[in-house]
Amino acid sequence: MAGRCPRSPRVFLPFLYPSLFPLNGISRPALAAGVKGTRRNMNTSTTSPEPSAPSDDLRSRLNPDPDDYSMTNFSDKAKLSLYPGPGGHGCISFLREAFVPDGPPNGGDGGHGGNIYIQAVHGETSLHKLARKKFVRAGRGKSGMGSARSGQRGEDVVIPVPVGTVVREISRDDPEAESRFLSRRERKRRSRESQPVEAEVDEEGEPVGDPNLHKWVLYNGMSSSDRKRMDLPPLPSRDRLFRQPAAPILLDLSRPTPQPILLAVGGLGGLGNPHFASKNTPKPLFATRGEAALTLEIELELKLLADVGLVGLPNAGKSTLLRSISNSRTRVGDWAFTTLQPNIGTVVLDNNKGRPMLTSYRKVAHSSYGRSDPFGRPSDTQPEVERRTRFTIADIPGLIEGAHLDKGLGVAFLRHVERAGVLAFVLDLSAGNAVAALKSLWNEVGLYAHMREEEERERKRQAAIDWSASAGTDAEDSAFWPSTMSTDLDAPAGVGQGGLHIAGKPWFVVATKGDLPDTQENFRELRDYLAAISRGEEPHPSGTEGAWTRDCAAIPVSAINGHGVDRVVHWAVGLLDG
Numbered sequence: 191m192a193g194r195c196p197r198s199p200r201v202f203l204p205f206l207y208p209s210l211f212p213l214n215g216i217s218r219p220a221l222a223a224g225v226k227g228t229r230r231n232m233n234t235s236t237t238s239p240e241p242s243a244p245s246d247d248l249r250s251r252l253n254p255d256p257d258d259y260s261m262t263n264f265s266d267k268a269k270l271s272l273y274p275g276p277g278g279h280g281c282i283s284f285l286r287e288a289f290v291p292d293g294p295p296n297g298g299d300g301g302h303g304g305n306i307y308i309q310a311v312h313g314e315t316s317l318h319k320l321a322r323k324k325f326v327r328a329g330r331g332k333s334g335m336g337s338a339r340s341g342q343r344g345e346d347v348v349i350p351v352p353v354g355t356v357v358r359e360i361s362r363d364d365p366e367a368e369s370r371f372l373s374r375r376e377r378k379r380r381s382r383e384s385q386p387v388e389a390e391v392d393e394e395g396e397p398v399g400d401p402n403l404h405k406w407v408l409y410n411g412m413s414s415s416d417r418k419r420m421d422l423p424p425l426p427s428r429d430r431l432f433r434q435p436a437a438p439i440l441l442d443l444s445r446p447t448p449q450p451i452l453l454a455v456g457g458l459g460g461l462g463n464p465h466f467a468s469k470n471t472p473k474p475l476f477a478t479r480g481e482a483a484l485t486l487e488i489e490l491e492l493k494l495l496a497d498v499g500l501v502g503l504p505n506a507g508k509s510t511l512l513r514s515i516s517n518s519r520t521r522v523g524d525w526a527f528t529t530l531q532p533n534i535g536t537v538v539l540d541n542n543k544g545r546p547m548l549t550s551y552r553k554v555a556h557s558s559y560g561r562s563d564p565f566g567r568p569s570d571t572q573p574e575v576e577r578r579t580r581f582t583i584a585d586i587p588g589l590i591e592g593a594h595l596d597k598g599l600g601v602a603f604l605r606h607v608e609r610a611g612v613l614a615f616v617l618d619l620s621a622g623n624a625v626a627a628l629k630s631l632w633n634e635v636g637l638y639a640h641m642r643e644e645e646e647r648e649r650k651r652q653a654a655i656d657w658s659a660s661a662g663t664d665a666e667d668s669a670f671w672p673s674t675m676s677t678d679l680d681a682p683a684g685v686g687q688g689g690l691h692i693a694g695k696p697w698f699v700v701a702t703k704g705d706l707p708d709t710q711e712n713f714r715e716l717r718d719y720l721a722a723i724s725r726g727e728e729p730h731p732s733g734t735e736g737a738w739t740r741d742c743a744a745i746p747v748s749a750i751n752g753h754g755v756d757r758v759v760h761w762a763v764g765l766l767d768g
């Protein structure tokens with residue numbers, strides 16, 4: 191779909207290349223009709239397209255000192271060990287009152303351990319705090335007490351993460367699930383071989399006692415041989431309020447989650463001795479221990495969610511462009527790799543005088559995300575339309591040739607533009623052949639897309655392994671954790687189609703530094719090349735079959751002067767909402 195900005199290049203091009211686009215007698219005010227208003231800090235005018243000299247304010251904003259920038263802590267990866275709380279032990283106690291010297295058992299139950307949840311919230315922008323933290327621990331359940339007082343429940347912990355975070359389980363160690371699984375397997379083996387359950391003996395012929403002895407709290411005054419001989423009842427099977435999500439956990443928190451999502455469940459509290467009182471054992475001298483909780487290792491990866499992603503070689507002028515269309519104070523400097531971390535700017539579609547600069551409507555998906563579903567899964571989504579007032583734009587560190595081989599800063603930062611609706615390739619017209627630069631950038635992006643797809647396939651292979659057999663997760667637990675949580679997740683639309691999930695996005699080119707001399711010829715070549723792609727005479731620069739090739743536009747700008755940048759905004763909005 192074509193961009194929404196006026197198709198005639200004459201609207202802005204006279205600023206940069208009057209010889210390329212002769213006016214043909216069209217009056218200058220008429221040329222400006224496509225741009226409805228003035229943007230703050232910009233020199234495009236409603237009355238005259240003539241570039242006025244940039245004000246000092248604008249000059250210093252768009253060509254700032256290298257130390258004039260704001261920088262925040264940022265990290266897009268974190269590994270966390272999660273330790274939900276273990277359960278508190280049950281209590282062995284008996285009623286002792288005046289005139290009741292030998293009362294019934296009244297030991298309280300232990301409290302359950304605290305759970306660990308995760309929630310994607312607006313306002314969080316980075317994972318650096320979690321990356322430093324390294325582990326998260328929920329509260330342990332308190333042990334039960336006499337007089338039938340139950341122990342307090344351990345405190346739950348909610349991990350707030352930025353919207354756009356992907357959560358992947360690396361490993362888990364669940365001693366309880368493992369022992370449940372082993373005892374179930376043992377029971378099955380015995381019933382298959384129809385073996386009578388014989389009392390096991392140790393090497394010296396002494397009875398070994400209950401293999402689950404370690405799960406009981408025994409009265410302190412007992413001797414160890416009494417303990418071994420003690421006839422303990424079978425461990426009661428218990429209902430769980432929360433079930434541990436099955437392995438491997440894989441979540442894509444690409445929208446805010448109104449309710450926290452459960453990651454790791456705390457251990458169950460032990461049962462007090464009244465639970466084991468029976469006709470034969472009216473005074474049980476035992477209670478159960480609280481369950482040990484599992485340990486979960488997870489990896490968090492933040493993929494920023496911007497509407498438009500800027501991709502370009504180092505020093506191309508991406509950050510200057512971002513400054514010129516938003517209020518971003520990202521760092522600008524005349525050397526490669528000035529930008530070392532992604533920056534997001536918000537472009538407000540308003541000239542700050544209460545008048546919209548352009549009118550566009552975006553599709554919004556309203557859903558009952560998390561409202562009716564305990565897991566916050568999207569349900570019936572109904573796209574609606576609302577007036578667009580802003581969009582976000584992500585500026586990432588520059589890519590160099592061979593970035594996929596980890597040259598320069600590598601291609602990892604492309605993950606922040608991977609989900610952008612539109613890609614804007616920023617090319618420096620004064621730095622050699624722009625067509626070659628565009629091809630080289632697309633080549634790196636294409637290789638990154640293939641790498642991501644390979645990773646995705648590998649992850650799917652891993653996910654296909656039946657973890658319940660090896661890690662001891664209950665089969666019903668697997669059913670409990672909805673498989674949709676892990677399938678619609680990480681796979682961006684089009685993954686597995688040879689890089690299409692990126693090459694299929696709408697894109698355009700911003701040709702910067704058009705104010706510098708001898709850039710017209712370079713721009714002319716670039717424009718002709720893009721026109722040939724649009725006509726289908728040239729393949730997509732990444733070489734991907736079926737990639738987006740409609741209306742490939744090159745917009746010449748002088749970001750440092752704020753010239754032509756309105757057109758970038760118009761075109762981007764047109765592609766986003768078109």
Ligand SMILES: Nc1nc2c(ncn2[C@@H]2O[C@H](COP(=O)(O)OP(=O)(O)OP(=O)(O)O)[C@@H](O)[C@H]2O)c(=O)[nH]1
Nearest residue numbers: 505506507508509510523527528529588703749750
């Ligand atoms: N003449 C001219 N210079 C520009 C223009 N845009 C940017 N520059 C200059 O080019 C240099 C690099 O600009 P940046 O915006 O830092 O470039 P970048 O692409 O963000 O660079 P990295 O962050 O290193 O990838 C700075 O000295 C800018 O002042 C422009 O339109 N015209």
Ligand SMILES: [Mg+2]
Nearest residue numbers: 508509528529
């Ligand atoms: Mg930069």
